[in-house]
Amino acid sequence: MDTLYNIGLSFRLAFRNIISSGLRTWLTITTLSLAFVMILFFNSMYTGWEYQGIRDQVNWEFAQGQVIHPDYDKLDPFTIESGHGNYEKDAHLTPVLIRQANIYPDGRMVPILLKGIPADQQIVELPTQLLKESKVNIPALIGLGMAQDNNLKVGDAILMRWKDKNGTFDAQNITIAGIFETNVPTIDAGQIWIDLNRMNQLTGLQQEATYLLADAEYNQTTNASWNYKDKEALLKEFYELIELKRGGSSFLYGILMLIALIAIFDSQVFSVFKRQKEIGTYIALGFTKKRVTFLFTLEGTMYAFIATVVGSIIAIPLLSWLHEVGIPMTSNVDQSRKMGITVGEYIYPLMTPELFTKTVFWVVVLSAVISYLPVRKIAKMNTVDALKGKK
Amino acid sequence: MNTNNIIEIQNVTKRFPVGETEFTALSDINLKIKKGEFTGLIGPSGSGKTTLLNLIGALDIPSEGEILISGKNVAVKSDAESALLRNEHIGFIFQSYNLLPVYSIFENVEFPLLLQKKSKAERKHAVMQALDWVGLSDIANKKPSQISGGQAQRVAIARSIVKKPDIVLADEPTANLDSTNAYKIMDILKKLNEELGITFMFSSHDSKVIEYLRRVITLEDGKVKNDETK
Numbered sequence: 001m002d003t004l005y006n007i008g009l010s011f012r013l014a015f016r017n018i019i020s021s022g023l024r025t026w027l028t029i030t031t032l033s034l035a036f037v038m039i040l041f042f043n044s045m046y047t048g049w050e051y052q053g054i055r056d057q058v059n060w061e062f063a064q065g066q067v068i069h070p071d072y073d074k075l076d077p078f079t080i081e082s083g084h085g086n087y088e089k090d091a092h093l094t095p096v097l098i099r100q101a102n103i104y105p106d107g108r109m110v111p112i113l114l115k116g117i118p119a120d121q122q123i124v125e126l127p128t129q130l131l132k133e134s135k136v137n138i139p140a141l142i143g144l145g146m147a148q149d150n151n152l153k154v155g156d157a158i159l160m161r162w163k164d165k166n167g168t169f170d171a172q173n174i175t176i177a178g179i180f181e182t183n184v185p186t187i188d189a190g191q192i193w194i195d196l197n198r199m200n201q202l203t204g205l206q207q208e209a210t211y212l213l214a215d216a217e218y219n220q221t222t223n224a225s226w227n228y229k230d231k232e233a234l235l236k237e238f239y240e241l242i243e244l245k246r247g248g249s250s251f252l253y254g255i256l257m258l259i260a261l262i263a264i265f266d267s268q269v270f271s272v273f274k275r276q277k278e279i280g281t282y283i284a285l286g287f288t289k290k291r292v293t294f295l296f297t298l299e300g301t302m303y304a305f306i307a308t309v310v311g312s313i314i315a316i317p318l319l320s321w322l323h324e325v326g327i328p329m330t331s332n333v334d335q336s337r338k339m340g341i342t343v344g345e346y347i348y349p350l351m352t353p354e355l356f357t358k359t360v361f362w363v364v365v366l367s368a369v370i371s372y373l374p375v376r377k378i379a380k381m382n383t384v385d386a387l388k389g390k391k
Numbered sequence: 392m393n394t395n396n397i398i399e400i401q402n403v404t405k406r407f408p409v410g411e412t413e414f415t416a417l418s419d420i421n422l423k424i425k426k427g428e429f430t431g432l433i434g435p436s437g438s439g440k441t442t443l444l445n446l447i448g449a450l451d452i453p454s455e456g457e458i459l460i461s462g463k464n465v466a467v468k469s470d471a472e473s474a475l476l477r478n479e480h481i482g483f484i485f486q487s488y489n490l491l492p493v494y495s496i497f498e499n500v501e502f503p504l505l506l507q508k509k510s511k512a513e514r515k516h517a518v519m520q521a522l523d524w525v526g527l528s529d530i531a532n533k534k535p536s537q538i539s540g541g542q543a544q545r546v547a548i549a550r551s552i553v554k555k556p557d558i559v560l561a562d563e564p565t566a567n568l569d570s571t572n573a574y575k576i577m578d579i580l581k582k583l584n585e586e587l588g589i590t591f592m593f594s595s596h597d598s599k600v601i602e603y604l605r606r607v608i609t610l611e612d613g614k615v616k617n618d619e620t621k
Binding site: 002005009016017020021277278280281283284285286287288289290291382383384387389 | 441445448450451470471474475477478479483485487489490491492493494502503505506508550
């Protein structure tokens with residue numbers, strides 16, 4: 001009870017002391033709250049991007065997991081040739097077959113990945129019903145990026161050449177039956193999607209797939225010799241990318257945070273130097289040196305408390321608004337997609353309670369440590385000299 | 392130990408390091424102060440007056456000897472015990488007032504009571520009573536920067552007596568004041584000594600203070616040269 005009373009009293013005194021310090025206090029609080037808002041903003045943006053990216057990649061590309069042919073490595077294009085085979089049918093698996101091919105838009109030869117997927121699939125958001133509805137010879141789906149890069153539109157016929165299972169080159173016109181728009185460039189750039197049955201006929205690879213898309217109920221009993229990767233494993237690279245980006249931006253708010261912490265450190269050094277008589281008076285009135293040290297540390301830490309309150313008043317409505325309207329990424333989106341990075345045209349920042357709590361915790365803890373360092377001197381201070389205000 | 396003696400100083404010596412040597416500020420001091428005394432330590436600068444007051448107030452510890460306050464040796468107390476002793480039993484009045492600048496007059500006087508965990512009502516009553524004693528209840532809401540030196544010293548007096556301590560130690564309380572204010576302060580202190588029975592101990596070389604003292608202890612070169620009761 002005594003301890004609680006003493007802590008409460010110290011809080012009251014610390015608050016009064018820093019509020020009465022005027023401009024210096026508000027400068028420190030402004031810098032610190034700016035750093036706090038920046039930390040929240042950048043982290044919310046990356047969290048929002050992460051959520052969007054996960055959702056889009058799961059919905060468009062990964063499903064709930066993939067069962068991959070043991071000879072196929074998506075990072076090694078040479079494995080496409082042999083990385084496919086017969087698979088056991090399973091109601092919870094949707095096959096995808098990949099082959100290399102070329103198209104000839106405007107007389108240029110463009111290497112592409114030809115992907116076959118059942119036209120009646122519903123496991124990913126690819127609009128494959130367009131393949132089913134089309135009456136043309138070889139209907140094909142492409143992404144918006146692919147369409148723009150090759151100047152293609154719905155209804156265009158284009159010559160495609162591929163190798164069948166015996167290594168013989170075949171060529172036929174395909175017709176663009178639909179163009180889809182997605183934030184996932186890895187199913188768009190340089191890729192053409194056709195119905196798997198049609199692809200089986202074109203290549204002679206019957207009942208074969210490169211990988212199988214799994215739904216949530218797949219229990220790994222079929223195709224056990226293939227490599228199963230759940231969606232978390234498939235998203236690993238994306239998580240690493242987000243962490244890399246997060247790390248890069250932490251440099252910016254790290255600098256801001258450093259400036260704020262230096263301001264606190266400076267205020268504390270100034271306090272101990274300038275307020276010696278006050279320190280002596282506290283001791284003469286009945287404070288222990290430890291308690292004066294605590295009071296002064298609390299004053300420094302209180303900058304962080306107030307800064308987080310001020311910062312929250314700014315950040316919470318701002319980030320809630322941005323969560324609704326989104327931050328346009330139009331200047332970066334093309335470049336990012338060309339690099340294969342999943343990014344939407346708008347990023348919707350997402351501030352989770354965990355992110356908020358963690359940020360407040362670290363700002364306050366760092367401020368407390370920085371506040372304590374200069375005031376350790378009080379414990380060694382001579383009370384009599386302090387009372388006289390001797391420097 | 393005579394129970395009438397609130398302060399007993401036994402063979403106290405205080406030395407301060409000066410470079411590689413030591414300066415002896417007090418040498419083998421022996422004194423007994425009874426409850427309710429109005430005593431002054433006088434002597435020239437450097438005679439050891441303030442040093443002795445600081446030792447009695449547990450703000451410093453003697454190099455040798457013992458200082459007993461109500462029979463307990465303050466020199467062997469821990470930091471927390473010394474702080475408690477100062478808060479509950481000793482009031483201080485300083486030459487330069489030492490008011491806390493960000494607090495109002497009321498809050499400055501209230502401060503020792505906050506540490507004693509008194510209730511709000513008790514604190515308010517005690518603070519207003521203390522301000523009444525020094526004639527400043529009408530400026531309770533002002534800040535130290537808004538009052539004169541004489542008023543500031545009266546606030547410091549109110550702060551020192553608000554908790555009704557056994558002893559008030561006043562270090563050159565009139566040194567920064569003009570004659571009118573100095574006499575006013577001494578009148579107040581004398582009245583408080585008589586009405587509340589608080590033991591007052593001064594350090595001063597101000598003749599106006601000496602006029603009021605009932606016991607005058609003269610220090611010279613860290614030794615008691617004379618001890619005279621009027």
